Each structure stands twice: as structure tokens, then as C-alpha cells.
Amino acid sequence: MRIITIVGARPQFIKAAAVSRAFAKYQEIEEKIVHTGQHFDTNMSDIFFEEMEIPRPHYNLDINGLGHGAMTGQMLEKIEKVLIDEKPDWVLIYGDTNSTIAGALAASKLHIKVAHVEAGLRSFNMNMPEEVNRILTDRISNILFCPTDTAINNLKSEGYDNIDIKIVKSGDVMQDAALFYAEKSKKPPFNLPEKFILATIHRAENTDDIERLKAIFEAFNTIGKDTKVIIPLHPRTHKILDRNQIKLDSDNIQIIPPVGYLEMIHLLKNCEMVMTDSGGLQKEAFFFDKSCITLRDETEWVELIENKYNVLAGADSNKIIENYNKFEFNKDFSMDLYAKGHASDFIVKALKEY
Ligand code: UDP
Numbered sequence: 001m002r003i004i005t006i007v008g009a010r011p012q013f014i015k016a017a018a019v020s021r022a023f024a025k026y027q028e029i030e031e032k033i034v035h036t037g038q039h040f041d042t043n044m045s046d047i048f049f050e051e052m053e054i055p056r057p058h059y060n061l062d063i064n065g066l067g068h069g070a071m072t073g074q075m076l077e078k079i080e081k082v083l084i085d086e087k088p089d090w091v092l093i094y095g096d097t098n099s100t101i102a103g104a105l106a107a108s109k110l111h112i113k114v115a116h117v118e119a120g121l122r123s124f125n126m127n128m129p130e131e132v133n134r135i136l137t138d139r140i141s142n143i144l145f146c147p148t149d150t151a152i153n154n155l156k157s158e159g160y161d162n163i164d165i166k167i168v169k170s171g172d173v174m175q176d177a178a179l180f181y182a183e184k185s186k187k188p189p190f191n192l193p194e195k196f197i198l199a200t201i202h203r204a205e206n207t208d209d210i211e212r213l214k215a216i217f218e219a220f221n222t223i224g225k226d227t228k229v230i231i232p233l234h235p236r237t238h239k240i241l242d243r244n245q246i247k248l249d250s251d252n253i254q255i256i257p258p259v260g261y262l263e264m265i266h267l268l269k270n271c272e273m274v275m276t277d278s279g280g281l282q283k284e285a286f287f288f289d290k291s292c293i294t295l296r297d298e299t300e301w302v303e304l305i306e307n308k309y310n311v312l313a314g315a316d317s318n319k320i321i322e323n324y325n326k327f328e329f330n331k332d333f334s335m336d337l338y339a340k341g342h343a344s345d346f347i348v349k350a351l352k353e354y
Pocket residue numbers: 010011200202232233257258259260261262264277278279280281284
């Protein structure tokens with residue numbers, strides 16, 4: 001069985017590596033990885049691949065720094081060329097990026113089977129480019145690997161029972177990754193306070209909306225008086241803060257450059273709780289037994305909300321502070337929501353049996 005995996009962003013590499021480790025158990029499976037280049041950052045240098053034990057891509061398409069149309073269009077063209085040369089049995093794609101939709105579209109037009117990992121997730125917010133990518137990718141895939149029951153129910157309510165697409169509940173490969181790397185976590189090269197909240201903000205809906213950004217930092221300034229807040233922040237967002245004179249209580253808020261994943265795990269293991277607008281980090285908080293306040297108005301990971309591991313606070317400073325002070329989080333993290341590290345095995349088994 002020959003597989004071409006398409007990845008374009010750091011988290012996709014991390015997830016794909018988990019599945020690659022499961023593929024490696026079978027001699028009859030040959031996987032080649034295509035890196036679209038969508039997210040290129042210096043943290044994705046040689047060290048990233050070595051330290052993370054991630055297989056190096058066979059193809060680097062080097063497509064970045066473009067708008068959605070040009071980026072997706074160029075990916076489509078270049079991925080198609082690779083697929084015509086390689087003639088794989090499957091194209092495997094992850095998540096909801098432009099690389100995901102480009103890989104699915106290129107493959108389906110060539111009648112190559114498409115497997116989508118992290119399928120069925122919905123935020124029901126069509127203004128998010130990710131939501132558009134998810135919906136379109138699911139519909140042109142042949143097998144959908146859903147991380148949760150919620151994802152399966154989303155597909156059912158969109159009529160997938162009447163469509164010839166195989167749906168498999170696989171659990172979440174991100175938990176496979178988190179468990180694998182948990183042993184290898186690394187302390188970041190700076191002093192950590194004894195008690196701290198780990199916060200991240202990177203979504204356009206927050207970083208490009210000054211009022212929302214202000215409100216979030218207002219909450220951090222208040223909460224920071226009680227427990228210090230550490231924020232790995234993209235330099236672009238840091239500049240937005242400076243440009244708009246958004247005040248930071250620098251005694252209590254520590255902004256640091258983005259950290260590597262192994263350092264992120266160290267922070268997750270050692271923090272008091274997490275505040276984030278990241279999809280991945282909401283689950284990672286749960287994997288490392290931490291409560292989470294989500295700085296968005298909706299989430300794809302509703303089971304965390306339903307079970308009180310996570311609470312939505314949007315970008316409302318009062319709501320963030322109130323949840324921090326009063327919300328009664330569920331502190332029993334033993335629930336099996338994401339297959340506890342076996343998602344990759346389920347995925348490989350389903351592909352072999354298809
Ligand atoms: N991450 C990281 N370093 C950082 C920020 C994030 O390693 O400085 C990791 C994070 O732990 C998660 C992944 O990157 O596993 C994806 O996070 P991000 O917030 O970029 O994306 P999302 O999950 O919202 O797509």
C-alpha cells in the first residue's frame with residue numbers, strides 16, 4: 001500500500017509523525033511525505049526533525065507567503081504533479097489548512113483515494129477559513145477519521161449516512177503525539193515562576209481585532225496579580241500589542257518567543273492552568289491534566305466543555321476573570337475522550353482493511 005501524506009504546518013508534522021510510527025510496523029506500507037511549505041518558520045529547521053524524530057519530507061513544494069487563492073492554487077498544481085508521478089493508493093491529509101484542501105482536491109480529481117484525519121470537526125463559523133477547508137475536504141474524502149463522537153454526529157447531521165464515505169471513530173492522533181513526547185519534554189531556557197498560567201493567542205479573530213486583544217490582555221493583567229501568566233507569542237502579535245499601546249503588567253505577565261513542542265510540553269506539565277485560543281492546546285491541557293479557559297466564542301472540542309474540563313470565555317475580560325475565579329472545573333482527567341494514544345493504530349488498521 002503506497003501512501004502520500006500531505007503536510008504544511010508544524011502541528012501537522014507532529015500528528016503525521018505519530019501515524020508514520022504506526023505505518024512503520026508494516027513492511028507492506030510505503031509512505032512518502034510532501035511538505036507544501038505553507039507554514040515555514042525557523043523552528044522547522046533540521047533540529048526540529050531530529051529532536052522530534054519526525055521523518056523528513058520526500059518533497060518540499062516551498063509554497064508560502066501568498067494569499068489563500070494563490071497558495072491553494074499553487075499547491076493544487078504541484079501536488080497533482082507529485083501524485084501523477086507517484087501514483088499512490090491513498091493521499092492522507094490532516095486537519096483544516098489550505099494544504100489539507102489542496103491535497104484532497106488534487107487527489108480526488110485523479111481518482112486517488114483520500115483519507116482525512118481530524119474529520120467531522122465543525123465550529124459552525126463559516127467566517128473561519130478552517131471551517132471552509134474542513135467541510136469541503138470531508139465531502140471529497142473516501143474515509144473520514146473522526147476524533148470524537150461529536151465529529152461523527154456532525155457528519156450525520158450533514159447527511160453523511162446517505163453518502164458513500166466510510167466513517168471511522170479513531171480518537172485523536174494528537175494524544176498519541178502528546179504521550180510519545182511527554183517523556184522527552186525539555187525545560188525552556190529561562191526561569192519559570194513556581195506558579196504560572198500558560199496562555200497562547202494566535203487566531204486572527206483575536207490578534208487582528210484590537211478590541212478583543214485589549215480585553216484579553218486586560219484580563220491577563222488582573223489575573224497576573226494572582227498567578228503569573230506566561231505567553232509564548234508570535235513576534236507579529238507582539239508588534240500589534242506595541243503598536244496599539246496595549247498595556248502589559250510586565251511584573252506579572254511574561255511574554256516569550258514561540259517555543260518548541262518539547263518545551264511546550266514542559267510548560268503544560270508545570271502550569272496551573274491554560275488560557276488559549278488554540279484548538280490543539282485545549283486538548284493538550286486535558287492530556288496533561290490541566291483546566292482550560294478558551295478565549296474563543298466557540299470550539300470544535302465540545303466534549304471538553306460538556307465535561308467541564310474547559311470553559312468558553314470569548315474575548316470578554318469579565319468572563320475570563322470570573323471563570324478563573326469561580327468556574328468549577330472537573331479535576332478528574334481520567335476520562336477516555338480521545339482514545340488515549342491508540343488513534344494511529346486504529347487509522348492504520350482501517351486503511352489496511354478498506
Ligand atoms: N505550540 C508550540 N509552541 C508554541 C505554540 C504552540 O509547540 O509556541 C504547539 C501547541 O502545543 C500545539 C500546536 O503547536 O500542539 C498547535 O498550536 P496552534 O495554536 O499553533 O494551532 P491550532 O491548534 O489552533 O491549529
